[in-house]
Amino acid sequence: MTAGVRGSASLNLSAIPLRNNQRVHEGTSVQKALAAAFAPAGQDEQALAEALDCLRVAVTLFDADERLVYANRHYNYLLRSLPARERLTGLTYEQIIRLEIAGGEIAPTDSREPEGFIARRRAQFREGEYRPLDIHLADGRVVEIKARRTREGGWIALWSDVTQARHAQTRLEDAVSLSADAFAFFDKNDVLAMCNDRYASFYGLGRAADAIGTRFAELLARATSQRLIARIDEEHSNIKAAASGADWPDQDEWVGLREADQLHTEQGDDLSPTSGSGSVSVRLPQPGVARIRLTPDGQPSVDDEEITR
Numbered sequence: 001m002t003a004g005v006r007g008s009a010s011l012n013l014s015a016i017p018l019r020n021n022q023r024v025h026e027g028t029s030v031q032k033a034l035a036a037a038f039a040p041a042g043q044d045e046q047a048l049a050e051a052l053d054c055l056r057v058a059v060t061l062f063d064a065d066e067r068l069v070y071a072n073r074h075y076n077y078l079l080r081s082l083p084a085r086e087r088l089t090g091l092t093y094e095q096i097i098r099l100e101i102a103g104g105e106i107a108p109t110d111s112r113e114p115e116g117f118i119a120r121r122r123a124q125f126r127e128g129e130y131r132p133l134d135i136h137l138a139d140g141r142v143v144e145i146k147a148r149r150t151r152e153g154g155w156i157a158l159w160s161d162v163t164q165a166r167h168a169q170t171r172l173e174d175a176v177s178l179s180a181d182a183f184a185f186f187d188k189n190d191v192l193a194m195c196n197d198r199y200a201s202f203y204g205l206g207r208a209a210d211a212i213g214t215r216f217a218e219l220l221a222r223a224t225s226q227r228l229i230a231r232i233d234e235e236h237s238n239i240k241a242a243a244s245g246a247d248w249p250d251q252d253e254w255v256g257l258r259e260a261d262q263l264h265t266e267q268g269d270d271l272s273p274t275s276g277s278g279s280v281s282v283r284l285p286q287p288g289v290a291r292i293r294l295t296p297d298g299q300p301s302v303d304d305e306e307i308t309r
Contacts, residue, residue, distance in 0.1 A: 063152075067091065097117070141161060217247070242257050
């Protein structure tokens with residue numbers, strides 16, 4: 001089912017029927033942990049556990065000491081080398097990660113340096129750390145982990161198979177990196193989400209990875225401080241003169257900056273060749289650059305420009 005939301009986006013929803021006669025968990029401690037983590041008013045704990053088992057996302061619950069309290073059925077489906085989830089209860093997150101490595105679950109790029117890999121994984125269980133983490137499995141799958149703190153001081157972690165999405169993103173990144181032109185994509189907060197090395201070089205950075213995640217204002221400040229960007233001259237296309245110097249432009253200033261971010265153009269006089277040649281003189285400010293566009297008689301010029309300065 002597709003539900004409409006504001007704007008042009010849509011939200012895909014799917015529902016899976018519950019089997020009411022299924023008994024999923026008998027352990028009282030699991031039921032209490034689920035109730036403490038989610039606290040659904042009037043919700044039967046076993047019904048909640050049964051609902052979680054129907055998800056196509058792995059759900060794990062850890063206490064404040066990072067010991068596993070609960071895992072739904074999909075957890076064993078994602079990490080197939082691990083023992084049954086009931087046998088994992090009580091183990092610390094670090095112990096479970098070591099089981100993943102020992103069972104050959106983790107890709108060699110990460111399993112070759114287990115201590116660093118474990119440290120990155122455990123760093124998600126830190127107050128204020130909300131970034132998802134991708135782990136690459138030995139069979140080529142990519143699993144995304146999202147962790148959040150519970151009211152009781154523990155952690156809930158959601159595990160999703162994002163293999164197809166990541167492969168599509170990799171193909172896009174490869175296409176961008178191979179482009180001969182500079183390419184950049186900024187998100188709605190003007191943070192650089194994707195670019196190639198050529199675009200990063202505009203700001204004195206050697207690799208795209210060094211620029212991604214940076215706000216446009218910071219990139220512009222870096223380029224200006226290193227004199228990597230300069231105005232053409234004082235009179236024409238001078239964006240710096242249109243800037244107020246504020247940390248972030250308001251709506252009116254954006255309009256002025258966009259107007260200034262245009263090449264100054266002048267319409268030149270008609271040129272009549274003599275013996276197959278002709279000459280034209282233009283004023284060239286220093287420092288400056290001029291581009292001359294010639295259009296044969298009877299053909300409209302692009303933007304009616306003859307001289308672009």
